[in-house]
Amino acid sequence: MRLSPRLRLRSLSLHTKLMLALVVLVAIVAGASAYILVEHERERRLIALEERATRIADLFSRSLAQPLWNIDRGAIDSQLAALAPNPEVARFTVTAVGYGTVSTVRSANQPNPGDSVVRVRAIEYDPPGDAPREKIGEIRVVLTKAVAEQAIGGARRAILAMIAAIVAVLYAATFLLLKRMVRSPINRLAEMVDRIAGGDLDARCVVESGDELGRLAMRVNVMADRLRESTVCLRDSERKYRGIVENALEGIFLLDQNGRLNEANPAMAQLLGYPDAADLIRAAASDPGEQPFSPALTRTLFDILSAQGEIAGLELQLARRDATPIWVQLNGRGVAGDDGSIRSLEGLLTDVTARKHAVENLQRHRDQLELEVRVRARTELELLASRERLQQLSAHLEAIREEERKHIAMEIHDELGQLLTALKMDVSLLRMQLVAGSAAMQKAEEMRDLTEKTIQIVRNVTSHLRPAALNFGVVSALEWLAGDFTRHTQIPCHFHAGGSEPSLADPRATAIFRIVQESLTNVARHANASRVDVTLANNEAGIELSVSDNGRGFDIVAARAGYSYGLQGMAERARLIDAQLHIDSEPDSGSVVRLCLQDDAVIVR
Known part of the structure; x- marks a missing residue:
């Protein structure tokens, strides 16, 4: 040609x-x-x-x-x-x-x-x-x-x-010079490059001059050094990759569009029940029935690759060599040919059979749990309704109790007080008719003293059942309570009122009074304090009431864990009037009981 x-x-x-x-x-x-x-x-x-x-x-x-x-x-x-x-x-x-x-x-x-x-x-x-x-x-x-x-x-x-x-002389001279200075070095460079290309990475070019050919020889040597380093790195990478593939717990494979396995690792063979990867590939090539991926499944996988570019988290059911069904998770990507079309599928298989069964069991347990949760929710709603009814009953009982106390106090004040007053008057009239210094006069004096003590006792009982000061407002009632606490305990109790006097409904005023009364009772019994301050502040935001002492304090968590009925009663009374109760106390640091009532329950006068 x-x-x-x-x-x-x-x-x-x-x-x-x-x-x-x-x-x-x-x-x-x-x-x-x-x-x-x-x-x-x-x-x-x-x-x-x-x-x-x-x-x-x-x-x-x-x-x-x-x-x-x-x-x-x-x-x-x-x-x-x-x-x-x-x-x-x-x-x-x-x-x-x-x-x-x-x-x-x-x-x-x-x-x-x-x-x-x-x-x-x-x-x-x-x-x-x-x-x-x-x-x-x-x-x-x-x-x-x-x-x-x-x-x-x-x-x-x-x-x-x-x-x-x-020209002839110049041609001959140039021919010889080029042969000596260009052709021979180039031939030697070509020989070294052929040796390097043939795998002799230790071959090196002799640098004979500092001209372009000499620099080219140096670059060839540098290229050989880098090629040697790249080859070593490539071998290491190949060894590491082969080690990763061979030792991977997941099955790694290469599948073409005909459903034929071109590559597989030992984990893939073990996953499908074959002794090694060679047996798996050989069996899949010799018998179409031994192929792990059916033609329909293969077409589906390549359709997914064409549409999405990859396969991520696809769960499939395959059959082992002994026809045992297994569930696997497939992650893969396409391997394109020279024309850009997808030729093969490079995939990773993970055995998720146990996880699939666990998920099914978990689904079953979740359905059962959802049923139990619905039953519990219904029970909680019933308990919540019962609690609401109990709270309403408690509020109703508290109102009845306060009303009964008020009625008893009024009965004692009106009936027993009048009788004692009449008795006192009769004893006074009797004393006027007796001789001074006589035994009868002395007995009359004793009767008058007993009557006075009885009247005082009746007044105290009446005041504790229903303080008369509550009829004049919560400020007057708290001021009377502070004075009464000082008289009975000899502990100075100072009352401070800020802002205008609030106008409260009788149940709210009574609850506030009982909370302060219970706080002072706890101080008298447990605090060992030398001073108590009761402060009532009324502003546009609402009422803030605090009872503070300089006593030895207490552990709030331990007190609540010990079922302190006094604290529980205070909290229940605060809840009944939609107030917030806060108790701050530490050992040897005193304690503060703070009650906050929002402005929607207060009428500022």
Whole structure:
């Protein structure tokens, strides 16, 4: 098969290409130089020919003046014949004014009109005396360029021969130099590169010079070093990758569009019940029934790849070699061919059979738990309703209890108080009728004292059942309670009221009073305090009541865990009036009971 010139040129070696380039370059330079030299020589010879023609014409115009005046044709012919043998002479013609051609001398070879140099000069006669010069004729000199052209041709051949010799010497010298300085190093570089490409990564190029070839050799060595490092890293990576694939707990495989397994790891074989990966691949290739992925499943997987670009978390049910069904989770991506289309599926299989069963059990337990939760929610709703009813009952009982206390207090105050007052009056009247100092008088005095004590006891009982101060507002009731606490416990109790007196419904005022009463009772029993402060603040936000002491304090968590009925009663009373109760206390730091009642339950006067 014949190669095209372009392919033949590409198949040449670098040395041949350089020599061809040199020949073409030298030929162009030599041709141009030869052309310039030949043209220069041609121009020089033609200029010299024109100058000779001018000199001959000028010479004849002066020398032929006298013979032409005398019409001495012989003298004229002799002068013309003297220069006629010159090979450059083509024709001499002498003409006289009014006479015509006097003499003509011709050479054998007559030139073409364009290959000759013509000079025409007037012949003038200078007569003696003062007479002016007179034109008596003219001389026509015709010189041929043939001689000059022959000389130019010889010079051309000499120049071309010299240039050819120089080109030959230059070609030979360049050939040898290129062979020694370029071809041999390039051949050695090519040999080293072939050795490196063949796997000899220890081969290195000898750096023979500091020119481009030397730097190229250095770069080849650097490339070999980096290639060696890359090869080592690649082998390590391959070893690590192979180790990861071989030791992976998940099945790794490569599946083509025909459903054939091209690669598989031991975990994949173990997952499907085969002794090793080779047996799995061999069995899948020899028997289509042994393929782990059916044709329909394979088409489905590649359709998913085409649509989504990957497969993530897809759960499948496969069959082991012994037909045992297993559940697996597939994660994979497509391996594209040269044309960009997906050719294979590179996947990762994880056995999720146990997890699948666990999920099913968990689903079953969750359904059962949801049923139990619904039952419990219904029970909680019933308990919440029962609690609400109990709270309503508690509030109703508390209201009844307070109302009963109020009724008892009124009954005691009205009935028993009146009887005791009447008894006291009767004893006083009896004393007026007895003799002073008598036994009866002394007995009457004792009866009066007992009556006074009984009246005082009745008043105290009445006040504790239902303080009369509550009828005058919560401020008066708390002020009376602080004073009563100071009288009975000898512990100073100071009451402070801020803002206007709030207007509260009787149940709320009674609850506030009972909470402060219970707080003071706890201080008297447990705090061992030397001072108590009761503060009532009324503002636009609502009522804030605090009872603080400087006693020994207590552990709130322990107190509540010990079922402190006093604290529970206070909390229950606060809940019944929609108030917030806060108790702050630490051992040896006193305690503060704070009650906050929002403004929607308070009427500020």
